[in-house]
Amino acid sequence: MSRNMQDLLQEARADALVEAPPMRRGVDQVVAAGRMRRTRSRLLRIGAGAGTAVAVAAAIALPHAFGGTSAPPQAVGAPAATTAPAGPLTYPSGAFAYGITGYKTGPFTVSSAILVTPGYQESYVRRGDEMENIYDGTKEEKVVASAPGYSALLTVYRPGAFQPTRFNGTESVRVNGRPGLYAAGVHYQPGDTSPSKGALAWQYADGAWATVASVTPDGYSKAEFLQIASGLGGGAATTPTVPVKLAWTPPGYTLTSVGATDDFPNGGPYMVSSVRLIKTRPAYTGLTATVDASAAGSPTFRVGVFPVSFTDSTHQRPGAAAYCNSGNANLCYRMTPDGKYLIELNSSGGISTADLRRVLDEATLADPGKPATWFPVTQAVPGADG
Amino acid sequence: MNSDDEAAFREFVTAQMDQLRGLAYLTCGDWQLAEDAVCTVLAKLYTRWRRVDRPDSYARTMVVRAAVDEVRRPWWKRERAAGDALPEPPASDGTPAVVDRLTVLQALRTLPVQQRAVLVLRYLEGRSVQETAEALRCPEGTVKTHTARGLARLRERLDVAEPLGIVAVPGHIERAS
Numbered sequence: 001m002s003r004n005m006q007d008l009l010q011e012a013r014a015d016a017l018v019e020a021p022p023m024r025r026g027v028d029q030v031v032a033a034g035r036m037r038r039t040r041s042r043l044l045r046i047g048a049g050a051g052t053a054v055a056v057a058a059a060i061a062l063p064h065a066f067g068g069t070s071a072p073p074q075a076v077g078a079p080a081a082t083t084a085p086a087g088p089l090t091y092p093s094g095a096f097a098y099g100i101t102g103y104k105t106g107p108f109t110v111s112s113a114i115l116v117t118p119g120y121q122e123s124y125v126r127r128g129d130e131m132e133n134i135y136d137g138t139k140e141e142k143v144v145a146s147a148p149g150y151s152a153l154l155t156v157y158r159p160g161a162f163q164p165t166r167f168n169g170t171e172s173v174r175v176n177g178r179p180g181l182y183a184a185g186v187h188y189q190p191g192d193t194s195p196s197k198g199a200l201a202w203q204y205a206d207g208a209w210a211t212v213a214s215v216t217p218d219g220y221s222k223a224e225f226l227q228i229a230s231g232l233g234g235g236a237a238t239t240p241t242v243p244v245k246l247a248w249t250p251p252g253y254t255l256t257s258v259g260a261t262d263d264f265p266n267g268g269p270y271m272v273s274s275v276r277l278i279k280t281r282p283a284y285t286g287l288t289a290t291v292d293a294s295a296a297g298s299p300t301f302r303v304g305v306f307p308v309s310f311t312d313s314t315h316q317r318p319g320a321a322a323y324c325n326s327g328n329a330n331l332c333y334r335m336t337p338d339g340k341y342l343i344e345l346n347s348s349g350g351i352s353t354a355d356l357r358r359v360l361d362e363a364t365l366a367d368p369g370k371p372a373t374w375f376p377v378t379q380a381v382p383g384a385d386g
Numbered sequence: 387m388n389s390d391d392e393a394a395f396r397e398f399v400t401a402q403m404d405q406l407r408g409l410a411y412l413t414c415g416d417w418q419l420a421e422d423a424v425c426t427v428l429a430k431l432y433t434r435w436r437r438v439d440r441p442d443s444y445a446r447t448m449v450v451r452a453a454v455d456e457v458r459r460p461w462w463k464r465e466r467a468a469g470d471a472l473p474e475p476p477a478s479d480g481t482p483a484v485v486d487r488l489t490v491l492q493a494l495r496t497l498p499v500q501q502r503a504v505l506v507l508r509y510l511e512g513r514s515v516q517e518t519a520e521a522l523r524c525p526e527g528t529v530k531t532h533t534a535r536g537l538a539r540l541r542e543r544l545d546v547a548e549p550l551g552i553v554a555v556p557g558h559i560e561r562a563s
Contacts, residue, residue: 004509005505005509005537005540006509006510006512008490009412009490009505009506009509009510010510011490012412012490012491012494013405013408013409013411013412013510014408016408016411016412016491017404017405017407017408017411020407020408020411020417021417023403023404023407023421024421025421025425026403027396027399027400027403029425030399030403030425030428030429030432031392031395031396031399031432033425033426033428033429033432034395034428034429034430034431034432034433035432325390330389331388331389331390344388346388346389348389
């Protein structure tokens with residue numbers, strides 16, 4: 001019997017699927033892989049794009065205070081990376097202060113802290129002139145902008161907060177005379193099955209650990225990790241700043257992280273700044289990796305700031321008043337007066353829409369495009385000073 | 387990605403993952419590579435979820451392209467999880483229907499991967515020559531050549547009629563008016 005090609009191919013696909021082996025990965029693994037991929041590309045900067053793409057890239061570059069096209073990503077309000085010798089890192093006593101100063105060592109550029117939690121502070125590591133591309137999202141996948149990229153994450157834990165149990169049985173090394181452990185097979189996060197593995201953990205002070213882990217498939221050698229670790233230094237305790245000052249938050253919620261982007265590992269590549277509050281803050285002790293507070297099981301909400309270019313037009317409503325998503329009771333928004341940025345409040349549930357709107361209505365906005373106008377996070381979130 | 391977006395993405399993956407894997411399998415002929423291609427494409431789609439107008443169309447096109455790439459890529463550069471290879475499907479039970487479909491699959495496997503990809507996009511996905519060329523990043527003339535040669539080789543093994551509205555001659559194919 002003669003059949004056409006479309007019929008044959010459709011039958012072949014359907015029949016093949018009947019006998020297909022079960023998939024090893026499911027929706028959760030796909031989402032996790034997407035998050036990892038997004039995290040790797042969340043640092044964006046002006047590239048060689050044109051038209052709106054350039055405007056988009058410029059808008060998000062400013063809050064991250066890049067020092068130039070070849071400069072490292074850097075936390076808001078922090079000094080630029082420097083090759084000048086830094087002093088030994090002393091972990092700040094405040095829950096939301098950081099001490100990592102950006103530095104350069106060999107081909108590596110390490111940013112100052114871009115995420116601060118009560119248990120650790122985190123920086124990006126850029127190797128050479130690594131770049132990340134922004135695609136236009138069409139099937140042609142045109143690159144509309146390129147940005148300095150990063151391929152490893154440096155995490156400095158508060159003394160006593162980290163236990164290197166995932167490194168048990170791995171190779172012992174020395175970093176500036178202190179003990180460390182190198183593991184070619186350890187990922188940044190447990191459960192990650194991507195090729196992006198390899199990590200070093202070491203004591204930067206007595207009882208105080210730091211880690212540096214590869215987050216791209218290219219990987220890092222032991223020698224490279226050691227070079228990065230050896231250069232770690234610190235400066236004066238610095239309080240992160242944010243462009244949104246919250247006058248009122250729902251009772252019982254407390255700050256758990258502040259980021260120059262989003263809180264990892266749910267990083268948003270297009271985010272300018274974020275704070276996450278949570279009902280029951282994770283302990284930040286006995287950590288074996290960084291914390292995903294959004295998955296900690298406690299009600300939480302995040303206030304994030306996006307350039308409007310990266311948001312759906314249906315979510316844009318210029319004006320001073322907050323408004324909420326008609327189809328999702330856990331999402332509310334407010335735009336900056338100039339219409340260039342959107343503040344998004346995303347709750348995991350348990351907070352009324354009226355209260356979410358109140359959080360945004362009573363907030364004071366700085367100009368997200370001018371970090372000098374931002375507020376210290378300890379003044380921007382009620383109760384954030386401890 | 388906010389909770390709305392992630393919920394929509396999860397729904398999309400749940401609904402489409404299996405069909406995408408079938409599409410990739412027809413293209414590359416290997417279940418493990420097919421799964422790798424699908425997961426790679428969906429992870430990319432996650433990062434662009436808000437910026438893709440038609441995620442279903444985007445995903446299908448990208449999966450075929452990724453399946454071609456998986457076949458061509460050296461094994462050590464493939465984005466895959468560690469672990470053993472997937473088991474192969476069970477052998478034919480000898481019934482006519484099974485023999486038929488195995489014949490189609492076996493015939494497809496005799497084609498170069500680029501020809502398989504062209505046939506899958508053209509006849510399974512219904513893409514035009516231009517769209518197929520864009521998807522596979524090759525000239526339209528290449529698509530036409532692959533189409534004609536692929537069809538000719540399949541005809542040697544299968545009893546295939548011309549698809550409605552398509553006229554094929556060796557080295558050239560065009561849509562009938």
